[in-house]
Amino acid sequence: METTKQHGEIAEKAPNRSPEAGLSWTLKDGVIELGLHRAPCNELGSEALEELEQFATFLQRVQGEAHALIIYSEMKPGFCAGADLRELYQRSQAMKQAEAIKGVRDFLERIHRVLNLIDAAPLTTIAAVHGVTFGGGFELALACDLIIADKMARFCFPELRLGLIPGFGGIPRLKRDLGNSVVRDLLLTGRSFNAVKAQQIGLVSQVVGEGESLRAARATAAQLKKFDRATAAEAKKFIKPIPHEELKREIDLFCELFARPAVEAGLRKFVESTDAQPYLP
Amino acid sequence: MSTSDQTLDEILNLAAAHFKVPREKLSPDDDFFKMLGIDSLQTLDLLTKLENHFRVELPDYELQGVSDFRTLAGRIQARL
Numbered sequence: 001m002e003t004t005k006q007h008g009e010i011a012e013k014a015p016n017r018s019p020e021a022g023l024s025w026t027l028k029d030g031v032i033e034l035g036l037h038r039a040p041c042n043e044l045g046s047e048a049l050e051e052l053e054q055f056a057t058f059l060q061r062v063q064g065e066a067h068a069l070i071i072y073s074e075m076k077p078g079f080c081a082g083a084d085l086r087e088l089y090q091r092s093q094a095m096k097q098a099e100a101i102k103g104v105r106d107f108l109e110r111i112h113r114v115l116n117l118i119d120a121a122p123l124t125t126i127a128a129v130h131g132v133t134f135g136g137g138f139e140l141a142l143a144c145d146l147i148i149a150d151k152m153a154r155f156c157f158p159e160l161r162l163g164l165i166p167g168f169g170g171i172p173r174l175k176r177d178l179g180n181s182v183v184r185d186l187l188l189t190g191r192s193f194n195a196v197k198a199q200q201i202g203l204v205s206q207v208v209g210e211g212e213s214l215r216a217a218r219a220t221a222a223q224l225k226k227f228d229r230a231t232a233a234e235a236k237k238f239i240k241p242i243p244h245e246e247l248k249r250e251i252d253l254f255c256e257l258f259a260r261p262a263v264e265a266g267l268r269k270f271v272e273s274t275d276a277q278p279y280l281p
Numbered sequence: 282m283s284t285s286d287q288t289l290d291e292i293l294n295l296a297a298a299h300f301k302v303p304r305e306k307l308s309p310d311d312d313f314f315k316m317l318g319i320d321s322l323q324t325l326d327l328l329t330k331l332e333n334h335f336r337v338e339l340p341d342y343e344l345q346g347v348s349d350f351r352t353l354a355g356r357i358q359a360r361l
Binding site: 041077078131151152154189190192193195 | 322325326328329330332333338340341342
């Protein structure tokens with residue numbers, strides 16, 4: 001781990017900022033920043049999961065020294081477009097169904113471990129989002145305490161279009177934060193909605209100008225530095241339960257649905273689309 | 282309240298500005314995917330711009346089968 005001392009503070013950089021890396025992180029002045037930079041839009045596949053697990057190890061090691069974590073994207077189209085559906089389809093086609101379902105369950109359990117860690121981290125976590133914040137990307141944002149969105153952000157759970165439900169903890173976390181009628185609207189229609197609507201329903205804490213979400217997140221993190229870290233961590237633990245049982249049931253339901261023919265058909269349609277990114281319903 | 286023609290005009294102006302295409306090159310019955318050279322992700326950007334400008338909420342499934350500005354204007358007008 002590369003470490004440099006600057007003005008009495010420790011700045012750490014992950015050693016993985018190679019051209020192939022899709023994530024990188026720093027810790028400076030008590031703020032951890034996790035940058036997502038995997039083309040085209042930070043799709044979450046096996047490589048991204050491995051990198052997230054490395055980040056989780058780093059987070060567990062340094063979280064006692066930090067008061068905030070900011071997660072943001074460097075990719076123009078948006079924060080994160082969700083699971084790498086092309087990889088999911090290709091891998092599931094290459095194996096027998098039972099093996100594919102086992103692989104899916106393993107993936108889900110691993111990503112849940114990472115997101116649960118972020119969700120419960122004893123510091124304030126902020127997702128600074130823009131553009132496409134869909135599926136697994138939306139779930140990554142939901143694991144954070146605050147979402148700051150620029151006015152071009154769009155949120156969506158499109159999983160029903162594939163015969164699936166969100167599998168990275170989205171449903172329990174959405175239910176934790178929003179009224180059931182809004183959750184039903186999002187899940188059952190699969191429609192996307194913009195940042196203004198997201199703020200109106202209580203999902204997004206701030207809507208800022210285009211390109212300003214990271215700046216606003218950093219300003220918020222600077223404010224958080226004024227508070228006693230231990231007290232903030234206890235307050236968070238008190239007001240933000242982790243829905244462990246529901247999260248486990250979500251994995252079970254996802255795996256059950258994955259076995260159905262509609263899923264293979266939905267994935268094939270997505271993968272075979274001639275559009276660069278077929279995100280319209 | 283805007284008329285359909287006003288709404289259509291505003292949409293054409295917004296699309297031209299957002300995608301940096303000369304306004305005079307766009308007309309109401311154009312296929313906006315082709316004229317603007319955009320994919321579905323960029324269409325969502327356009328949708329966000331339109332929602333913010335007209336202060337409406339337009340479910341993206343209402344864009345199914347819509348590929349020209351005039352029909353898009355009709356969908357927006359129905360929400361005003």
